[in-house]
Amino acid sequence: IDVQRLSTLARPGNRKIGVALAGGGRLEMDTSTVCALTRELIVRVPEDLSNSLLDQMDVLDFPGARSREQAFDNQKLGDALALSEVFLRGKVAYLFDCTSDERDITGLVLCQEGGNQEAKSLPYMINKWVEWSHGADPTTRAGKPVTLFHVFTKFDQDLVKKKGESHEVRWSSRLRTGFEEFFGRAGDWTLQWDPAGPFRNCFWVRNPNVQQTIFARNEQGRETPIEQAYLDEAKGHYLAHPLVKAHFRDPEQAWDQAATPDRSGIAWLKDAIRGAIDPHTKVRQLEANLAGILADFQAQLRPYYVGDDIAQARADAEERAKKRLAALVQVMPTHYSLAMLLDRERFALSEKAVAAIYDAILNPMLDEEGKPGTEAAAPAHAQLFDADAFAIEGVGDPAAGPGQPARDKPPTKKGELFARSVLRKWEEQLVRLTGDAEFQREIGLDSEWLGDVAQELMKGAFRKRIYEMIAEESDRHLNATNAPRLMRIQAVATATLLNQFVMELGEPRDCVPIPEGPPKATLSPKAYPGLHLYKHWTAALRRLYRNNIAEDDQVDEAGNALLRQILAASLAAPAAAAAL
Structure with a gap:
């Protein structure tokens, strides 16, 4: 095991050594390959050790970390010289991350x-x-x-x-x-x-x-x-x-x-x-990790739980909105965070991404058997009769909550498939921001802030029936004889509809009067050019949080009762563990 051997990695003529397998077999491998693939060497030490850390703990020695070249071309790994550099410089970081993720440090x-x-x-x-x-x-x-x-x-x-x-x-x-x-x-x-x-x-x-x-x-x-x-x-x-x-x-x-x-x-x-x-240090660390996971789990579910008092629930939602807005107010003077958040590929969706989805609907990818992928798959059970024929007066669909579709049916129309794909792309984009540490540093807001606001945006889009509007508008273009030529028009229309919701949060924005005469420069510290948009968006966000709780006092009672049981069980788990 010598890093100098990495210089001969993937080259012919290397010396072979025998490797004993766990099952009793034996394998001949290049010495350079063994050096590259070896994760760690386990060295036995004498049992009687005085004044040593090894009498009560294992010591894992990582070699010194060094600078690494930033490579974005996967084809470069085909070069033997580049592969040697990857193992030489990247192995330490990879092994440290693996050992850390496995909670072994x-x-x-x-x-x-x-x-x-x-x-x-x-x-x-x-x-x-x-x-x-x-x-x-x-x-x-x-x-x-x-x-x-x-x-x-x-x-x-x-x-x-x-x-x-x-x-x-x-x-x-x-x-x-x-x-x-x-x-x-x-x-x-x-x-x-x-x-x-x-x-x-x-x-x-x-x-x-x-x-x-x-x-x-x-x-x-x-x-x-x-x-x-x-x-x-x-x-x-x-x-x-x-x-x-x-x-x-x-x-x-x-x-x-x-x-x-x-x-x-x-x-x-x-x-x-x-x-x-x-x-017991390791046990305490793992307990803290599990407590953090449980807290994240509860934080993800709590926004969807509505208490018995709807007014109190709406007030709590507004307090959450105020907390998010307070964080935004703090970073706006130095980071201009809202402008970057409302940009395309962040909270807004680009026309290019929508056009790619439109093209995928017209030209679906086929699987290995020559059939359409799962996105366009037909329902498992064909419906022979109209569901309305079996309806009972006064009894609604148990699977449907207020303002929700009766069932999570697979899309049957091209417009529905297009709308679902667009919103799924948008939701994936929002979720991706919660893991983008570099972007979070740029805007001065953490992943918790982004995740919470993203959830409310998704719920607001559903409540404002963005899905139905996109599906209805796009189905006509997707089924037209000249559908490919309409891709640009539909991409612009869909992106405009979704991005307008992101910009206005479902509330029309007052028009800013255009000043007469030539523009006048101002050096006032309050002359932020997007101040009118900032004020509208922040005020609308507070109302979005409130209305997402239960607009018109509508609540999914069955789902809310199930959430109550789940949250109660999650709160009882730490108490039971503490009692043990």
Whole structure:
């Protein structure tokens, strides 16, 4: 297992080795292929270990992360040289993500040396682990034992006197540029770990086995300071630095454990790991994960549950809307979030996407047997008689709620199939935004905000009968003799109908009078050009939340009763677990 072997990956002439299979068989493979595919080496250690972490935990060593080339062409993987680079640079990130997703990393010792940070993806890898192991926000992380140990390595190099470098620059470069700003690209945990303040579980470590620039060794092999006066001066500036005070629980102890003779900081780090991680740490992490999943489950169902008091339910919905609008108000002056949200491929649907769906309806893809795909599949049971013939006066369809179709029938008309495909594409687009971390950083709003507003948009579109309007309008064009030539017209009409709902939320917008004469530039801080649209959309969103609860006091009683049982059971589960 040597990364140098990756340079010969997928090349002829490599040496073969025998691989013993679990079932007792044997397989001959290239050494380079074995190196590339090996996930980890399990090394047995003696059972009697004194003063070692291995007596109570497994230690998994990941090699150092490095910068990776951004490649978007899958054909490039056919190149043997490119494939070698993929395994060399990408394997660490892949294995870390796999191990993290499998919840196998209970504690993480993150070692970081000074200087420029090459691994641009490292902050995102660490932030992902922090979110599942400790929590996604400061409040969730509060009170939990910290099992992330950030280790600043090669501390002896930080103590070297460098010409023209002040003590202020030294510690600012190490702690602000290399730590706060670098890892802050993917999360706020460095600056706001919990409500009490920034991340404070940092350590200094140096390697005593390499030649030191600040210590010499006497005849007995003991370290002695080369320039004690300079070390004392450096320590004074170190203890006075605000970033040192912010990120170290005991700055002086951290210094003494790594910057005094015959101390490297490793023993103190081991003691900290032992004190923070015990046999029950993993159980507590998994319990917190399950509690988070249950909370997300409840949050997804609660908007659809209407309590006994409809007025109270509508008031609660308006409070949710106010919460979302408060977040929008906070980020609008700096991010102009609403303008990006209402753009195509975000909340709005592009004419190009609608045209592609129109073309797919006219020219459906065939499966391997030459039959239309499942989208246009016929119902499993053919209907021989009119359903109205069996209707009973005063008894409605049990499967239908107020304002809902009687049954989830497969579309029978091209217009219905087109309308369902368009709305499905739109819904997928909205859901995709909740997982787009880059877009969320651009607009300053999180996935919870996007998911909640997207749900209300979908419910509002259903309530405003957007599906029926698209189906009725498009069916005529799709069945026309010149249907292909009408694709552009229908794409524009459908996108306009849906996007108008997104822009106005079902409420007509007042026209803004066109000013007379040449336009006049204004430098007023309140002269935002889209202010009229912003005011209309935010006011309409509050009403959308209320009306989506139960317009005209209509409620699906059967579905609401089932939701009540599900929510009651989900709330009872944590109480039962706590009792055990």
